[in-house]
Amino acid sequence: MLTTLTQLTRTRLIDLRWFSIGGMLLAAAVSTSVLGNAEVLPRLLAFTVVVACLNGCLWLASHLHTGDDVALISPWTQLQFDVLSWSIFIYFSGGATNPLISVLLPLVAFGAIVLDRRRAWLLGLISVLLYSFLWRYYLPLPILDAQRATYLHLLGMWLVFVVSTVVSIWFIQSMGAALRERDAALALAREKTLQDEWLASIGTLAASAAHEMATPLSTLNLLLEEWAEDSNFPPAYRDDLALMRQQIERCRQTLNHLSGRASQPAGTNRPSIAHWLDAFLQAWQATHPASSLRYTIAPTLEQHAPDFDIAGENALAHLLEHAARDGGPLRLHASSMAGALTIQLDDVADGADLAPARAALARAGGTLHFTDQHIELHLPLPGKPSP
Structure with missing residues (x-):
């Protein structure tokens, strides 16, 4: 305090x-x-x-x-x-x-x-x-000697001036430093309030969008079920029909995840980081069916609850999209190291054009590194592991 x-x-x-x-x-x-x-x-x-x-x-x-x-x-x-x-x-x-x-x-x-x-x-x-x-x-x-009294008076005035100068500078500088510290704390609190309001508005917008998209997805799902039960439906397209139903189901899971994140009050119990990351990667795979994503999540991440806002998720999504440009399979490994969540992407051709991911991570308090065709993302973990 x-x-x-x-x-x-x-x-x-x-x-x-x-x-x-x-x-x-x-x-x-x-x-x-x-x-x-x-x-x-x-x-x-x-x-x-x-x-x-x-x-x-x-x-x-x-x-x-x-x-x-x-x-x-x-x-x-x-x-x-x-x-x-x-x-x-x-x-x-x-x-x-x-x-x-x-x-x-x-x-x-x-x-x-x-x-x-x-x-x-x-x-x-x-x-x-x-x-x-x-x-x-x-x-x-x-004091009987007038000349001595005058000399002592002038000497006293000089001493008082010196002491007053030193004390005034010390007091004013210390109070000025306190004012600057208070202004910095107020500015930080104001920035945090604006960020929380922005995140709340984004969450409300995301929940509204998820609610509006749920109806057409349900309609498409019912239509696909009717086609699947129709005996006159061409057999040559049934594999495509099953793929469409699978993709619609993944879209529904993604919307449910997004709606849950947006409507979840701050401070409530959340699933572990491992569960959050697994759901996020599945949702990303659903929206990028042409990319092959294989990932492993360290068991130690089950002990931590996620404390990341939408900026962290945006950074990870941009990172995956950047790595998927080469068209090859994506291999991701998530673990905890030195009090931080470490996500490593292997066999990435280059680390250029990562400015949006770096900016999003900076807002979330994380960092991004590219070395030897590996991209590493680091996000600070919450202070205490969940039981």
Whole structure:
């Protein structure tokens, strides 16, 4: 099961917050050497520990709840938490004079990416209000040297820019990859749906055609039976009459097979691959009486149920018609090898003009090879053998 985009977003935000916590710890640790006293260190460390504990709780909640409807760990709640956390941290360390206040801007950018329009604008408004508040209300940093304060401010701005650039690229690229993966999955699902609808329409058309052809075939069969029982029917044509009745019966079997395949719901128990292949080859022989087809089917194929659509059958039919062009007898051997159905045709003159068969097999997930006057067709077998 694919991870949803909301789950991935909240996971990325929790991971990103660990980087924020690391930045808070680093800022608190260097405050002593930068400012020359340890007055601000205790309150910064204490607040950072609180944020780390809360993020640990969010991480635990995200692993216990896999749904997308948990408000506590939603992207909207987490981004508000991030903006508020950094605002409080900056309040304890100089307010708007602290260059770390620029970290609010990447958070607003992340909100514009993962939130809807209304919440993104609301997050931006909250950030502006907090920035305005920190401009006037904050705990000042004890820096007496103005030149040193200016240098530290510029250095802090540079560091914040570097960190914001790296983190923004990481977050945006990861979310972009997630979006591309989701779009690819949606496109694949849409293509599968269209293919299923196409196969269903083909099946309906095949069943309708089989039903319409059944009546004239039955009429022809009755007419042939009357001729066979007629004592005045010329004896010289009785062999032809028997052949016609045989061919009509094979046509009826082919139509019954086609109608059964078309009307069979997906997921129902089907006969084995050996039975399916035997019926298919008999039907093909009935429609190609001038060709001589001899085939063997390995007993191992009795253990697998067929999971092939009409594309696989079309590929096999085109392959047989191509091999029958030489006019010689056709020899076919079907077996299972390396998790695939392998069908081999012997003594085939050439492997040219097989593009339609290759295209049909590609749609069914199979392959086609021609070597040493042998054509081999490979179709993947279902995962588990039938009992």
